Amino acid sequence: MPPVEILKDVYWVGAIDWNIRDFHGYSIYRGTTYNAFLVRDEKITLFDTVKHGFKAELLHQISRIIDPTAIDYLVVNHVEMDHSGLLPEVVDLVKPERIFCSEKGEKGLTAHFRREDWPYEAVKTGDSIGLGSRTVQFIETRMLHWPDSMFSYIPEDRLLISSDAFGQHWATAERFDDEVDLSLLLGHAAKYYANILLPYSNLVQKLLSKIKEMDLKVDMIAPDHGVIWRGNPGKILECYDKWSQQRGRLKALVIYDTMWHSTEMMAKAIVDGLVQEGVNVQLFDLATNHRSDIIAEVLDAGALVIGSSTLNNGMLPRMADLLHYMKGLRPANKIGAAFGSYGWSGEAVKLIKAIMEEMGFRVIDPGISVQYVPAHDDLQNCVELGRKVAKAVKKGG
Numbered sequence: 001m002p003p004v005e006i007l008k009d010v011y012w013v014g015a016i017d018w019n020i021r022d023f024h025g026y027s028i029y030r031g032t033t034y035n036a037f038l039v040r041d042e043k044i045t046l047f048d049t050v051k052h053g054f055k056a057e058l059l060h061q062i063s064r065i066i067d068p069t070a071i072d073y074l075v076v077n078h079v080e081m082d083h084s085g086l087l088p089e090v091v092d093l094v095k096p097e098r099i100f101c102s103e104k105g106e107k108g109l110t111a112h113f114r115r116e117d118w119p120y121e122a123v124k125t126g127d128s129i130g131l132g133s134r135t136v137q138f139i140e141t142r143m144l145h146w147p148d149s150m151f152s153y154i155p156e157d158r159l160l161i162s163s164d165a166f167g168q169h170w171a172t173a174e175r176f177d178d179e180v181d182l183s184l185l186l187g188h189a190a191k192y193y194a195n196i197l198l199p200y201s202n203l204v205q206k207l208l209s210k211i212k213e214m215d216l217k218v219d220m221i222a223p224d225h226g227v228i229w230r231g232n233p234g235k236i237l238e239c240y241d242k243w244s245q246q247r248g249r250l251k252a253l254v255i256y257d258t259m260w261h262s263t264e265m266m267a268k269a270i271v272d273g274l275v276q277e278g279v280n281v282q283l284f285d286l287a288t289n290h291r292s293d294i295i296a297e298v299l300d301a302g303a304l305v306i307g308s309s310t311l312n313n314g315m316l317p318r319m320a321d322l323l324h325y326m327k328g329l330r331p332a333n334k335i336g337a338a339f340g341s342y343g344w345s346g347e348a349v350k351l352i353k354a355i356m357e358e359m360g361f362r363v364i365d366p367g368i369s370v371q372y373v374p375a376h377d378d379l380q381n382c383v384e385l386g387r388k389v390a391k392a393v394k395k396g397g
Ligand code: FEO
Pocket: 078, 080, 081, 082, 083, 145, 146, 164, 224, 225
């Protein structure tokens, strides 16, 4: 990919990772990009680098614009290795006059690379630097999603370089939102939000208020992953506002794992009950659905009905995996109910219910446990459970 001049003298110089499929347990079926941005001004400045292993791509891009050794400043908006993994090699080559990062960023970079000799300059919200015809204002965004994270804002270009926020794990040859299908793009952005930023939703709300309060004029949002918001940057701000409020829609998920199909029969009967009450339903068998795809749907679901067979006095391992992952992401405002079949001990339903309660779900039913294969009456009870959940969702929890 050649570099792309996204604004006059501002270039995308990142790398496209077409083949990556896993990001710490988040399945990224369509790869990702590591975006870096070069500003050509009196002080030539590189914002972020790329993951280790993409040196050739980054330097090839930069070399088509300038000699990389002409770079004066580096800005590190985020320490995580997908953006700073190549930093030691870039610093050794470029010998920058300054490396700007947050105070936590300096600590994180020092801990990772043990290079106390680098020319760090720690910045905080409200600090700015001049590049010549431009200024860069820094906005710390702690825990969005690491303690060091920050934004860089260039008011003269009305450009917000937003680090991980507003990104998508999606490898494309296109660089802008107005060049791709919007519904596909929003699907990738929602999955990214649900799997990365969901636990920090209250901080997202505060950040959006701060952006409003600072009256930032933003024509372009350039995240460190995926496409750049140029056509409609307001759209992703609006989505982040909606997602971070975590208001459940009239939508329920029925998620299950099953040994010999009895729990599956129960899941389908629960779906019938939800459908009868006119609630949007999605059914997920953990044998064929990845945890991170399910979490993308959890984002705006009003209720989760979760079932597992009992195995060795516990739930099935894929269910334990999902619930462990979900708990870390701290979904809020959910109605919950549990179900499952068992042979002789039947602990799974109680365990699922307990985890839902720990997550703060409003569990509206003791749960349905069925020994061996559900009979007609058992399935009717499952239909009734579906109807009960649907009524609760319609009442708004
Ligand atoms: Fe894309 Fe938190 O790194």
